Amino acid sequence: MNIAGRLEAAWLAQLTREYNDICYQYGVRLQPPVLTLSDSRRRLGQWSPADRGLSLSRHLIAEQPWTVTLQVLKHEMAHQVVSELHGRDDAGHGPLFVAACARLGLDAPFRRASADLAEGLGEAAAGSPLTEQGRRVLERVRKLMALGGSDNEHEAALAVRRAGELLARHHLDLDGLAEDEGMAHRTIATGQQTLPAYRKGICALLEAHFAVRVICASLYDPHTDRTTRTIELLGRSERVAVAEHGYHFLEDRLQTLWTRNRDRFRGHGHTARTSYFLGLLAGFRETLEPRERTARGGARAATPAEANADLPALREQQRLDRFVAFRYPRLRRLRGRGTTLHRDAYREAVVAGREITLRQPMADSGEKIRLLP
Numbered sequence: 001m002n003i004a005g006r007l008e009a010a011w012l013a014q015l016t017r018e019y020n021d022i023c024y025q026y027g028v029r030l031q032p033p034v035l036t037l038s039d040s041r042r043r044l045g046q047w048s049p050a051d052r053g054l055s056l057s058r059h060l061i062a063e064q065p066w067t068v069t070l071q072v073l074k075h076e077m078a079h080q081v082v083s084e085l086h087g088r089d090d091a092g093h094g095p096l097f098v099a100a101c102a103r104l105g106l107d108a109p110f111r112r113a114s115a116d117l118a119e120g121l122g123e124a125a126a127g128s129p130l131t132e133q134g135r136r137v138l139e140r141v142r143k144l145m146a147l148g149g150s151d152n153e154h155e156a157a158l159a160v161r162r163a164g165e166l167l168a169r170h171h172l173d174l175d176g177l178a179e180d181e182g183m184a185h186r187t188i189a190t191g192q193q194t195l196p197a198y199r200k201g202i203c204a205l206l207e208a209h210f211a212v213r214v215i216c217a218s219l220y221d222p223h224t225d226r227t228t229r230t231i232e233l234l235g236r237s238e239r240v241a242v243a244e245h246g247y248h249f250l251e252d253r254l255q256t257l258w259t260r261n262r263d264r265f266r267g268h269g270h271t272a273r274t275s276y277f278l279g280l281l282a283g284f285r286e287t288l289e290p291r292e293r294t295a296r297g298g299a300r301a302a303t304p305a306e307a308n309a310d311l312p313a314l315r316e317q318q319r320l321d322r323f324v325a326f327r328y329p330r331l332r333r334l335r336g337r338g339t340t341l342h343r344d345a346y347r348e349a350v351v352a353g354r355e356i357t358l359r360q361p362m363a364d365s366g367e368k369i370r371l372l373p
Contacts, residue, residue, distance in 0.1 A: 008037055010225040011061055018070060018220070019054075022077060025330050026104050030080055037061070045072040047079035049089045054080065061222050067187055069222070071110040078104055078111075105327055183323045184237035186244050187230050189219065195229045197339045198277035202250050203231060205281055209288045210243040211235060213324050215331070234324055236316070249358055254280055257352055265345050272342040279346040283353020 015035050023030055033054040038046070044060045047053075054076050061069050078100035082091045091097055093113055101111045190199065195216055203214040212235035219230045231247070233240045254277045265272035324331065 045076040047076040074106045201281045212243045272345040275342040275345040276349040279349025280353040283350040284356045
């Protein structure tokens with residue numbers, strides 16, 4: 001077997017593992033299909049009920065991120081769910097298919113017909129809202145609420161009543177009309193097979209102070225046949241963007257400050273470097289916490305008015321929890337191992353970390369980014 005043949009065999013083996021993992025994660029009992037690769041550029045994937053075949057395009061795997069390949073795999077698995085669990089081979093992309101997509105955690109841009117999936121590739125890069133069905137319902141509600149301002153009292157009353165019925169039927173609320181569409185996810189590829197302690201420290205800091213959820217996961221690279229660690233940020237789209245900037249800023253700042261000061265810790269190697277990084281993060285975290293306590297009004301008990309003002313934040317947190325559960329239904333927290341520290345490097349870095357200022361992506365603006373409570 002030539003190199004290309006061995007690589008494609010590795011792709012099929014990985015697709016089998018991904019298929020089994022999707023079934024486990026989302027609690028779907030499917031019989032494994034016959035997985036094959038096709039030469040099609042237009043049709044990225046296809047489920048064939050007659051021979052129980054599921055094929056994906058070689059060009060898709062070779063030219064797109066593996067995250068996109070997984071979405072197309074889920075799309076075809078949704079067709080398999082409709083075919084084999086509901087006994088329908090003629091359902092197309094109707095309600096049964098939409099429900100199957102939601103069950104498998106499929107992003108909205110990838111719920112289109114297979115021939116149109118290529119149009120969703122650009123949208124997928126920026127993350128996506130919860131469900132296509134939910135977006136359609138919310139759009140209908142918006143139009144009905146607009147009719148509620150009509151001069152025709154009968155038409156206005158009917159529109160408002162129908163909007164309320166839609167919201168109740170789909171368990172939605174008016175406060176969430178604009179919010180649910182704003183949820184996004186962004187994957188940061190580290191290119192490494194392990195996550196060093198300092199990167200875990202950055203993740204913990206982002207989750208604590210940037211109003212996002214951070215998931216440390218793994219992703220297959222079809223070009224090298226290796227699986228490397230990834231960091232996924234989930235939350236409101238604007239907050240995910242700020243957190244992503246914060247991650248890259250801290251990665252760069254830690255490396256820069258260590259390069260300037262490492263000569264003082266010669267002979268202590270990796271331990272000193274790790275300790276210095278963790279100290280910088282600890283010092284930077286100290287600058288964030290007083291600011292947030294001030295924003296919350298200190299440690300005093302909240303007044304009833306303040307408690308009511310916190311309700312939108314609570315609802316947003318609940319939406320984020322649902323969004324995370326949608327993408328990671330079997331999420332687990334693992335306890336990390338302790339890290340041996342070089343005391344002097346750590347202490348010096350804490351002091352330096354207190355001087356770190358997170359700035360806007362545009363370097364010439366000179367304005368601090370406003371951290372979100």
